[in-house]
Amino acid sequence: MEYFTSFFQNIKDKLTNPFFGTLIIVLILHHPQFWYSLFNFDKGVNLRQKVEYLSKLGAKEFTSEAIIYDILCTLFFVFVGYLIVVGTRSLSLWIEYRIMPIITKIIASENLVMREEYNEVVKDRNEYSEKYEEQRNAVRIMSKDFDELSSDANNKISLINNLQSQITTLNNSLSLEKSNSNKWKMDAESSERIVQDLRASNESLSDINDRLKSINENFLEFFFGNLDANVDPVVLVQLALLKIRELRTENLWQTFLTAAHEITNDNIIDIDAISLMVERKLVVTDNEDENTVKLSIMGGFLWKNRENLSEDTPYN
Incomplete structure (x- = not known):
């Protein structure tokens, strides 16, 4: 079947x-004749005659x-x-x-528009909407970053002004002590007591000089380190704030501390940390020996102030 x-x-x-x-x-x-003859024969024609006739006709037609x-x-x-x-x-x-x-x-020209025109308008609208949202987000981020940097810079500038005010006060005290010292020197021959007071004043003056020198050194060491005299300290502070923000955003603050500690102690172990800091201009090659690395000015500034820039400070 x-x-x-x-x-x-x-x-x-x-x-x-x-x-x-x-x-x-x-x-x-x-070949209509062949197909007609296939189904139509005269009466009295037998099968043998039919086959012979069809064979001859087929040989002729086909x-x-x-x-x-x-x-x-x-x-x-x-x-x-x-x-x-x-x-x-x-x-x-x-x-x-x-x-x-x-x-x-x-x-219906007033009620219909071509599909191509409609799709083009929709595409343009979507592109403009996306660009508008991207610009708005970029403006928000930049405004937020600017406000944070301005606040941090104002805090540092205020601290610098306070330290400068202390230095001015100490200078005034030093000037006063120098004036008293000169007066005591003029009266030294007239009284032993004045001589003793003068010696005490000299000792006090020496102590004040040491304190002033220490404050000046701490001030310069704290804010400028080995900074070139031509670099604006306010600019350095702002650049340092930006670099700190960059390191903490990339979770590389501890990596920097590790690299700086190894360079300071001449015991370099973490090569990857050193390479990352070289890429960020915090570690440079020594001019005298290309195989020796050292902290850059910015790197030294951050390392010397690491205690004031710990993870819980409001810089991130």
């Missing part, structure tokens, strides 16, 4: 195939030239058929997507 089903299914597939179906029609049209001609005609008709299908499909699409939009635009 399956054999017959497969056989008839194969015949059906061949008949529905464009080439074979067209070939059958061409054979029928080019020659090699005739079969080739039939196949070429079939290919031509199939090609023409496909051209007709493609042409009708192209015409249908052209009318649907070219003619109909023009007619629709003419008839």
Whole structure:
């Protein structure tokens, strides 16, 4: 049963195939006499006579030239058929997507717009909206960073002003002590007590000088370290604040402390930490020895003030 089903299914597939179906029609049209004779014979003609007649007629009708001609005609008709299908499909699409939009635009021009125009407008609107949001976010971030840096810079400037005020006070005290010392020197010959007071004043003056020198050294060491005299200290403080913020944002503050500690103690172990600090200009190569590294001016400034720039300070 399956054999017959497969056989008839194969015949059906061949008949529905464009080439074979067209070939059958061409054979029928080019050889009508053979097909007519196949089903119509005169009465009294036996089977043997029918077979002989059909054999002679088939040999005459189905020659090699005739079969080739039939196949070429079939290919031509199939090609023409496909051209007709493609042409009708192209015409249908052209009318649907070219003619109909023009007619629709003419008839209802006030209520309709082309889909391409609509999509372009929507695309432009979305792009402008995204750019607007990006600009707003960038402005917020920059404004926040500026406020934080301004606040930190004002705090440092206030501290510098306080230290300068203390230095001025000590200078005034020093000037006063010097004036008293001169007065005591003038009266030294007249009284032993004045001599003793003068010695005490000299000792006090020496102590004040030491204190002033210590305060000056601490002030310069705290804020400037080995800083070049041409560098503005306020600018250094602001740059230091920016560098601290950068290190803490990248979680490299402890890495910097490790690298600076190793360089200071001439015991370099963590090469990766040194490389990271070289990339950030906090560690530089010694001019006399390229294999030796040292802290840059900014790196030395941060290292010397590390106790004032611990993790709990409000710089991050």
